[in-house]
Amino acid sequence: EAATGPLPGDSRVDALIEAAYAHAATHHEGTVADYIPALATADPAQFGLSLVDVHGGTHEAGDAAALFSIQSISKAFVYALLCDAVGHEAALATVGVNNTGLAFNSVVAIELNGGHPRNPMVNAGALATTALIPAASPERRWLTIQHGLSRFAGRALELDDAVYASEMAANQRNAAIAQLLESYGRIRVDPAGVVDVYTRQCSLLVSAHDLAVMGATLADGGVNPVTGERVVSAEVARDTLAVMSASGMYENSGEWLFEIGLPGKSGVAGGIVCVAPGKGGIATFSPPLDAAGNSVRGQIATAYLSRALGLNLFASS
Numbered sequence: 001e002a003a004t005g006p007l008p009g010d011s012r013v014d015a016l017i018e019a020a021y022a023h024a025a026t027h028h029e030g031t032v033a034d035y036i037p038a039l040a041t042a043d044p045a046q047f048g049l050s051l052v053d054v055h056g057g058t059h060e061a062g063d064a065a066a067l068f069s070i071q072s073i074s075k076a077f078v079y080a081l082l083c084d085a086v087g088h089e090a091a092l093a094t095v096g097v098n099n100t101g102l103a104f105n106s107v108v109a110i111e112l113n114g115g116h117p118r119n120p121m122v123n124a125g126a127l128a129t130t131a132l133i134p135a136a137s138p139e140r141r142w143l144t145i146q147h148g149l150s151r152f153a154g155r156a157l158e159l160d161d162a163v164y165a166s167e168m169a170a171n172q173r174n175a176a177i178a179q180l181l182e183s184y185g186r187i188r189v190d191p192a193g194v195v196d197v198y199t200r201q202c203s204l205l206v207s208a209h210d211l212a213v214m215g216a217t218l219a220d221g222g223v224n225p226v227t228g229e230r231v232v233s234a235e236v237a238r239d240t241l242a243v244m245s246a247s248g249m250y251e252n253s254g255e256w257l258f259e260i261g262l263p264g265k266s267g268v269a270g271g272i273v274c275v276a277p278g279k280g281g282i283a284t285f286s287p288p289l290d291a292a293g294n295s296v297r298g299q300i301a302t303a304y305l306s307r308a309l310g311l312n313l314f315a316s317s
């Protein structure tokens with residue numbers, strides 16, 4: 001079968017999706033996140049895999065339609081909305097682009113950098129990003145973010161009320177980070193409102209399929225290949241992918257880049273989105289996580305596909 005786009009023919013991709021899924025499914029390491037009580041009830045056996053190419057072609061296996069909270073994966077897409085709103089220079093100056101080398105919810109990382117949040121893929125930078133989204137009130141900011149992420153997904157994303165309530169009740173650390181940013185003058189709106197909007201954005205329900213469409217939109221220079229809508233500019237998509245490459249997998253971002261060679265972003269509910277620029281988005285959902293908070297099966301399945309499809313950005317052929 002001839003290739004019809006930037007990837008091999010459909011039957012070849014389908015076979016590789018099945019093989020990646022079967023290979024990763026043999027792994028049972030990792031633990032489900034429990035610091036947000038509602039996440040501890042996730043079924044560790046759930047596993048979904050979805051690839052959406054830049055023409056909207058879809059290849060899936062397992063629980064690709066199962067819904068889970070997007071969590072930290074929202075950080076990449078809200079950052080894209082911020083870059084679109086304020087531009088390259090302002091995003092660089094206010095949120096930064098360098099890896100912290102520390103855990104996603106590190107307070108030390110903020111102190112070590114004079115209060116600078118460092119990058120948008122860790123909680124400090126994500127809280128700053130949310131705070132900087134132009135809006136007249138926290139409620140308007142939330143609606144802007146919900147609408148923007150829905151345009152990336154190509155459908156109206158909804159809140160998981162139970163996950164939101166559970167994280168709000170266990171959110172002392174993010175509240176502390178937001179107040180620390182305020183104390184350094186890095187955010188200039190009410191930190192409690194910022195934490196509320198950030199927690200809502202993390203509680204949006206997505207499937208692996210939704211995440212693959214969102215990733216394919218970044219792969220496609222900011223145009224959603226399913227709806228045809230331009231969500232962000234090509235420059236914003238490029239800048240977002242650069243930041244995901246440097247810091248999307250927290251302190252394991254170097255290992256991820258070494259093994260997979262593509263920008264990716266993980267969330268503690270077990271999702272990962274990975275982007276092959278000009279080719280498509282790959283997303284996985286499997287709740288058991290490694291020590292850095294990245295899905296174990298998701299990393300294994302994505303590494304398999306990156307190699308089998310020749311997607312590593314650093315390979316010369």
Ligand code: GLN
Binds near residue numbers: 073
């Ligand atoms: N909502 C979570 C938090 O702020 C997201 C963390 C994550 O997915 N790594 O702690």
